[in-house]
Amino acid sequence: MFATSPATVDPEDEGFQLSNKIRAINGFTFGTVPGLNMCYGDRVTWHVYTIGPDIDNHHVTFEGNNFMFDGMTIDTSIHVGGFVSNLAVLPKAETTRRYNIGAVNVEWYYGPTKIHFITGKSLFDPTSPSSIYVRNRSDFVGTIYTKTVFREFTDNTFTQMKPHPENLGVIGPFIRGNVGDTIEIHLKNMATFPLNIVPKNLPFADGSVINRALPTYPGKVRIYRYSIPYRSGPKRKQPKCIGTIYTSRVDPLKDAHSGLIGPMVICKTGTLDQDGQRTDSIKFATAFFIFDENLSHHGTANFAARAPARVDVADPEFVQSNLYYSINGYIYGNLNGLDMEVGQRSAWYVFGMGLDDDIHTMHFHGQLYIRRTKIKIRGDVLEVDAGTYETVKMKAYNPGTWLFHCHVSRHVEAGMEGAYKVIPRFANQ
Ligand SMILES: [Cu+2]
Secondary structure: OOOOOHHHOOOOOHHHHHHOOOOOEOOEOOOOOOOOOOOOOOOOEOOOOOOOOOOOOOOEEOOOOEEEEOOEEEOEEOOOOEEEEOOOOOOOOOOEEEEEEEEEEEEEEOOOOOEOOOOOOEOOOOOOOOHHHHOOOOOOOOOEEEEEEEEEEOOOOOOOEOOOOHHHOOOOOOEEEEOOOEEEEEEEEOOOOOEOOEEOOOOEOOOOOHHHOOOEOOOOEEEEEEEOOHHHOOOOOOOOEEEEEEEOOOOHHHHHHHOOEEEEEEEOOOOOOOOOOOOOOEEEEEEEEEEEHHHOOOHHHHHHHHOOOOOOOOOHHHHHHOEEEEEOOEOOOOOOOOEEEOOOEEEEEEEEEOOOOOEEEEEEOOOOEEEEOOOEEEEOEEEEEEOOEEEEEEEOOOOEEEEEEEOOHHHHHOOOEEEEEEEOHHHHO
């Protein structure tokens, strides 16, 4: 009835079918939902529902405001409560913390050892699900891709890169501040496409709207200032510091899949010292992210350089071979450096990123974590979905090398697993 030449329609055509699947909020698409208005200072309760098939897993983000859910103020959730505040109340800056961050191109190795760390078998084993991701023929890429990542430099001459902790892998350095601080990021773009750096759940220091973060063009430096208001920080019953994410938002999808993502940590006033350190626990950040190299800014260049015989880049087997079910950009246990001693306290900042399939259940073997929101719970499995972030604490009590992995069977088969080490105390005495 609504196609202009119905006789030519092939109902089985994938494109035609896709055109009839409408991603809607209350039946409206592309920002056309009317009437979601409120006044400055109003307290609003949102009731959010989803219905539909398995792909209807939606993570609701509110830009510019955050909401109260389960004793936390966050900006993204699959479950939504009521706004705690829609006031961008900017605190008087106590400290300005400056970070010199470069966006640099790297040759990233998703599986540098080519060994499955549990079975000890080669990832090339043709009977293993790993072989599709590592196979390095003239028509497949292998495990090395050019990516663009955030790295920290010693000053704003951007000549010397700071050592990057190996346990962060591909993701950027920690950016941290206390409630009340201003975070000033000097960003140098050493890549070939425009990009920026935007933390989730923080406003600009001048109060302007966050989705207007300007791009930094290749070869240029731009300064971004963000403030940390009380409403973005940990609430009374939460831990002293909570994690969120920073990303580039010029082309959010391509920028993230190219590697532009990192951990942001917000602490209660007075927690971090002048150097941005705290001495009472160690910190780890783990990103559960299916990197889709088909969507990278470097996709075409990677394919041309590393799979020169590839003609059909839409071939499903080739497309799948460019997906990396990774933790911090490593597959099959190649992520190292998550070490602690018995009795040591650690904070784990865990986040998810990516597409429809990025629904992850991080399972710690060997140790329980503590998650504090309105209530305190101990657990071993933590759910993180695309764009969501969690903070849990752990006091190590069980020595050994322990597995942690995503519990979605397809994801763990494709390599989304790692290990952390708890070292007995006497070992270092
Ligand atoms: Cu998963």
